[in-house]
Amino acid sequence: MLEKQSNVKAWLYLLPALALLSVFTFYPLFNAFLLAFLKDYVYGSATGFVFMDNFKNVIADPNFNQAVKNTSIIVFVSVPISVTVALMISVLLNSIKKFQGLLQTIFFLPYVTNAIAIGMAFAFLFNYEYGLLNLMLSWVMIDAIDWLGSWETGMVSLLIYTVWGGLAFKIMVFLSGLQSIDKQYYDAARVDSTPKYRVFTRITVPLLSPMIAYITITSFIGSFKAYRTIVGLFGPTVLPAGTLPDESFITIVGLIYESLSKSDTPGMVSEAAAASILLFITTLAFTIVNMWVSKKRVHF
Amino acid sequence: MEIKLQDLTKIFQAKDKTETVAVKSLDITIPSGKLIGLLGPSGCGKSTTLYMIAGLLKPNNGRIFFGDEDVTDMAPEDRGIGLVFQNYALYPHMSVQQNIMFPLENIKVPKDEALVRAQEMADLVGIGDLMSRKPKQLSGGQQQRVAIARALVKKPRVLLLDEPLSNLDARLRLQTREEIKRIQRETGITTIFVTHDQEEAMSISDQIVLMELGEKRQIGEPQDVYDFPNNLFVARFLGTPPINMYDGVISKKKILLNGKAIGTTKGADGEVFVGIRPEGYIIDKDGPLELTVYMVETIGRDTALIIKVPNNDNKTFRVIVDASERIKPGEIVKMKIKPKKMFVFNKETGELIN
Ligand SMILES: Nc1ncnc2c1ncn2[C@@H]1O[C@H](COP(=O)(O)OP(=O)(O)O)[C@@H](O)[C@H]1O
Ligand SMILES: [Mg+2]
Numbered sequence: 001m002l003e004k005q006s007n008v009k010a011w012l013y014l015l016p017a018l019a020l021l022s023v024f025t026f027y028p029l030f031n032a033f034l035l036a037f038l039k040d041y042v043y044g045s046a047t048g049f050v051f052m053d054n055f056k057n058v059i060a061d062p063n064f065n066q067a068v069k070n071t072s073i074i075v076f077v078s079v080p081i082s083v084t085v086a087l088m089i090s091v092l093l094n095s096i097k098k099f100q101g102l103l104q105t106i107f108f109l110p111y112v113t114n115a116i117a118i119g120m121a122f123a124f125l126f127n128y129e130y131g132l133l134n135l136m137l138s139w140v141m142i143d144a145i146d147w148l149g150s151w152e153t154g155m156v157s158l159l160i161y162t163v164w165g166g167l168a169f170k171i172m173v174f175l176s177g178l179q180s181i182d183k184q185y186y187d188a189a190r191v192d193s194t195p196k197y198r199v200f201t202r203i204t205v206p207l208l209s210p211m212i213a214y215i216t217i218t219s220f221i222g223s224f225k226a227y228r229t230i231v232g233l234f235g236p237t238v239l240p241a242g243t244l245p246d247e248s249f250i251t252i253v254g255l256i257y258e259s260l261s262k263s264d265t266p267g268m269v270s271e272a273a274a275a276s277i278l279l280f281i282t283t284l285a286f287t288i289v290n291m292w293v294s295k296k297r298v299h300f
Numbered sequence: 301m302e303i304k305l306q307d308l309t310k311i312f313q314a315k316d317k318t319e320t321v322a323v324k325s326l327d328i329t330i331p332s333g334k335l336i337g338l339l340g341p342s343g344c345g346k347s348t349t350l351y352m353i354a355g356l357l358k359p360n361n362g363r364i365f366f367g368d369e370d371v372t373d374m375a376p377e378d379r380g381i382g383l384v385f386q387n388y389a390l391y392p393h394m395s396v397q398q399n400i401m402f403p404l405e406n407i408k409v410p411k412d413e414a415l416v417r418a419q420e421m422a423d424l425v426g427i428g429d430l431m432s433r434k435p436k437q438l439s440g441g442q443q444q445r446v447a448i449a450r451a452l453v454k455k456p457r458v459l460l461l462d463e464p465l466s467n468l469d470a471r472l473r474l475q476t477r478e479e480i481k482r483i484q485r486e487t488g489i490t491t492i493f494v495t496h497d498q499e500e501a502m503s504i505s506d507q508i509v510l511m512e513l514g515e516k517r518q519i520g521e522p523q524d525v526y527d528f529p530n531n532l533f534v535a536r537f538l539g540t541p542p543i544n545m546y547d548g549v550i551s552k553k554k555i556l557l558n559g560k561a562i563g564t565t566k567g568a569d570g571e572v573f574v575g576i577r578p579e580g581y582i583i584d585k586d587g588p589l590e591l592t593v594y595m596v597e598t599i600g601r602d603t604a605l606i607i608k609v610p611n612n613d614n615k616t617f618r619v620i621v622d623a624s625e626r627i628k629p630g631e632i633v634k635m636k637i638k639p640k641k642m643f644v645f646n647k648e649t650g651e652l653i654n
Binding site for chain 1: 354355356375376377378381382383385387389391392393394402403405406407450454
């Protein structure tokens with residue numbers, strides 16, 4: 001009886017949130033699904049339904065392969081690196097006593113700074129003529145590199161920027177996790193002559209594993225949607241005129257925006273919808289695998 | 301191995317520069333192979349002393365010796381100690397077996413030897429069949445045994461226990477303290493056992509060290525310390541029910557309570573505290589003390605009389621008499637005092653006057 005009552009109450013409390021979610025999340029999601037199966041949709045009208053055609057169009061898009069390639073690199077390179085680096089920095093930050101607060105603030109600054117602004121700062125950092133990076137290279141007698149000039153070096157720059165931009169939030173979560181670990185575990189480990197690396201691998205990492213899993217999963221999801229970072233670093237046109245398809249930094253989300261920008265061509269909006277559904281399914285599948293793996297590994 | 305603390309002092313400094321002297325010039329010698337109870341009220345510096353012996357805290361002054369070796373500046377990992385924390389600090393993500401084997405893996409004991417030693421130790425503390433469980437799946441008493449096994453498995457020179465029984469219920473506490481004593485006997489390891497429970501310390505220890513406000517008040521065998529307390533604090537801290545402490549007077553080598561001479565002393569004339577153990581009273585028609593019984597508590601084995609004595613701030617005192625004495629509330633009972641159960645203390649210093 002009591003339980004039932006509180007159940008009703010819980011639903012009542014959730015109602016406003018559910019209402020907002022319905023309007024701004026569920027309905028657009030449903031609409032996107034619908035759009036992906038409409039034929040020659042343009043300006044609010046379609047000529048009928050199709051099953052796979054829009055999806056085939058996405059895959060046949062000359063930029064699709066490059067978008068998949070770029071997105072995959074960002075996902076599978078930047079996430080493991082940034083999680084690892086964030087973990088290292090957090091452990092180091094947690095172990096120092098002096099200036100801990102100051103350093104914590106410095107590492108957190110990128111989080112409260114706009115991604116585009118950071119991108120511009122990085123673009124300047126990587127600038128061929130007066131960038132800081134090339135200046136430092138000149139100090140050690142290395143020739144200047146046109147960092148943003150080719151796909152290879154551009155990708156390296158993008159990865160550095162992506163990793164750096166994602167550190168702040170991860171460090172904050174890891175630090176709060178580290179600070180909630182009972183100090184007695186470390187005292188016990190000291191008394192039992194535990195080498196430093198074993199303290200890290202056998203005590204810190206397992207006790208932090210819920211946070212690591214959470215951060216890893218959300219980072220993967222976030223980097224599947226990478227787009228802002230590219231705009232920040234390379235400017236608002238993801239497909240600059242004259243670049244070959246395999247030199248662009250287009251991502252899946254970039255591809256979606258490209259299609260949307262041609263919304264006056266019949267079928268392009270549906271193509272964008274189909275691409276976002278593909279992205280959604282990929283991300284979902286990947287997340288399920290991730291959670292399944294972490295369930296086995298994570299100590300809660 | 302003998303442990304010697306010499307002039308050991310620990311001062312904690314808070315952020316606002318206020319200082320707490322947690323341990324003050326502690327001199328203690330702990331004989332090899334014995335179980336020592338470090339006893340005192342909460343906050344008297346017991347844990348601080350223990351952690352200094354472990355090396356987890358650095359003393360501000362003084363030295364610590366293990367045998368002839370000065371270990372004051374030695375890192376905790378090199379001291380060869382086993383430490384059982386108050387809340388055990390078992391690694392929650394490891395099984396019982398992994399927890400017990402962890403110290404051995406750290407010092408690179410071969411895996412099969414480590415397995416055997418962990419099993420032996422688990423059997424010794426009586427949890428040999430729980431090896432695959434996680435700490436969360438164990439009761440408080442079982443967790444405590446795992447913690448002891450983990451502390452002992454690397455064959456430490458010294459075993460340190462910080463209030464290991466305080467998280468257990470009363471029945472388990474009794475059982476486990478016997479267990480700890482047995483394990484200590486069987487292994488012969490020098491053990492320091494911290495507790496604020498005097499009964500626990502008295503029952504388990506070969507020697508007890510009484511601490512108050514960071515200072516040692518008395519050290520000795522439990523019965524000796526109980527029978528010959530050096531000062532007011534020790535007399536008050538030991539014994540259940542606690543000692544009765546009256547306002548008395550010494551006059552011409554006689555101890556006077558309400559003007560009645562109840563014993564003799566060598567002390568000088570003046571106001572004193574007269575401490576009488578609850579079991580120190582004998583009902584006697586010719587006894588000098590006349591006590592009004594206020595309430596009677598029947599415990600079974602014996603009877604506690606709750607009494608009031610004039611000129612003592614209306615305080616009540618407890619007197620233990622044989623259960624065969626049928627005394628009713630309101631009765632006036634005449635008593636005399638066993639000299640060995642009576643102690644006289646200086647009112648200012650709290651020191652014993654014999
Ligand atoms: N890390 C610390 N910082 C400041 N004061 C402390 C610290 N640890 C203990 N103290 C103080 O030192 C005194 C002794 O503490 P402790 O050794 O834990 O007492 P016990 O174990 O006998 O209860 C207490 O007054 C306590 O507040
Ligand atoms: Mg303590």
